[in-house]
Amino acid sequence: MLVPYLEDEALIAAAANAAKTAFAQGRPWEDFESRQRVSNATYRLRKFSEWLRTEHRGAIAGRLADASLHEDIRRFKLSCERPLAVAGDLKLLRRHLDVPDRGNQAHRRTSQLVPYPEDAAMIEAAANTANEAIAAGRPSLFLGRRKRVDQATRHLRMFSEWLRREGKSPIADRLNDDSLTEDIQNFYHFYRSYSVDSGVRMLREHEIELQEFARELEQQLDDEPAAAASENTHQNSSLQSLFTELFGESPPPAEELQKFAANPEQQLDDESPPSEIPRSCKRLRGGSSDFNEVTSPKMHQAWAEVPEDFGHIVGLDWKHGPQLAPALLIAALNKRRVLPTLLQPGINLYIHGQPYTAQLQTGIAEGPPNNLLGMSIILIPRLKGG
Incomplete structure (x- = not known):
């Protein structure tokens, strides 16, 4: 003898009587066009309710629009020696209570x-x-x-x-x-x-591809110190030639010349009389600020701007603020070939509409967890519009 939940027993009996009455009046419910069909559905529903009770799960009543009921139906079918099609029988109860099948729709919509x-x-x-x-x-x-x-x-x-x-x-x-x-x-x-x-x-x-990117990046990072040294040598040579051409004298040592290129106004004020190094020169188009642009074009070059918003990479639970870039964001930047490097230590990007600067942290030996690229990048929020 079946012993379903009491509330389910009452609901099933009421729905079955309503379906039989509609059939007798010549207005049978869809999928329940005969008394035998109604009786079979009633039996399966009572058996399903009994299983729910023995498994300490909720009753059918009150969960007709809940996706959890469909999960229980799957478990019930696996427990039966001969699978019972209970899902279609629930239409009998929903038709009686005029409840839409939202649970099944929610279950299907990924x-x-x-x-x-x-x-x-x-x-x-x-x-x-x-x-x-x-x-x-x-x-x-x-x-x-x-x-x-x-x-x-x-x-x-x-x-x-x-x-x-x-x-x-x-x-x-x-x-x-x-x-x-x-x-x-x-x-x-x-x-x-x-x-x-x-x-x-x-x-x-995809993970193998990320690992290949990591190896390529590691090789790139190994090669960049030599490239940076060669670039510095070339820049120093260019600065020395420009210094001689402008002022007609031998330039100072490379270290002092770099300081001079980085802050010419300070060097002019502290070390050189106005008569020796003019504040304005025809070659420099009118003053020391232009001189700084001519002598060191790379010193004030703007960092790369990545127009894409990476909010879909970090997820909806992202919390704004200074922090280490997560591994998935590092992998996405690497895939787009816009990772910060030793020659370009920072890039500008957006996360959920908030502008950030991503800077390479060469002094940190350990990056975020699950970081296949093995590098550390810190994200620094910027003012919007700045």
């Missing part, structure tokens, strides 16, 4: 899912990379169309939300771990129509 934030950012970055490869004519063998990429993205977000609800670790923390494979198999028990194999492969390929 935009309403709540995956782990780190998984959501990683999935979006990998999907963007896959779509860019398709647009460039270099599609992946297993994700050759945007439709396949979109499907893999939806299934990954569903999988990540399931991991979060089950209290399991996110995908990003164990992408190449055997425990993730085990959880994928468990996920398939509840969502047999979903597949995350292609999506996980997409994430792994």
Whole structure:
């Protein structure tokens, strides 16, 4: 004998009587055109309610518009020796109470899912990379169309939300771990129509690409000190030639010449009489401020401006303020080839509309967690419009 929840027993009986009455009056409800169909639905609903009670889950009544009820239906079907199609039977109760099937719609809409934030950012970055490869004519063998990429993205977000609800670790923390494979198999028990194999492969390929970028960047950072030394030598030589041409005398040592280029007005005031170094010169177009631009064009060069807003990379839970750049943002900057370097130690960018300056921190040996590039960049907020 079935023993469902008392409130479910009353609701099921009332709905069944209403459906039979409508059938007798020649106005049968959709999907319940016979008394036998109503009786079968009644039996399955009572059996489902009894299972909910024994599993200490909530009753059907009060959850007809809740997505959690659909999750319980999946668990119930797995527990039965012969799967019972309870989802369609819920229409009997919803028709009786005039309740829309919002729970099922919410369950299907992946935009309403709540995956782990780190998984959501990683999935979006990998999907963007896959779509860019398709647009460039270099599609992946297993994700050759945007439709396949979109499907893999939806299934990954569903999988990540399931991991979060089950209290399991996110995908990003164990992408190449055997425990993730085990959880994928468990996920398939509840969502047999979903597949995350292609999506996980997409994430792994994206991680390999980031690692390749990291190696390239490391090689670039190893090569840049020599390039910087060569640049400084060339700049010093140019300054010495310009000094001789302007003032007709041998220049001071390179160290003093660099100080002179950085702050000519101070050097003029402290070291040189006005009669020896003129404050205005025809070659300098009218004064010391122009002289500073001529002698050191690189000293005041503006840092690169990246017009893209990186809010979608850092996520909606971003908190503004000075802080180390997260690993995903560093990877995104590297992918766009706009990372700060030793020759260009800073760039200007935007995060959720707030302008920031991203500066390379060469004195910090350890970057943020999960930083595949192994570098440290600090984000400094700027005044809007500045």
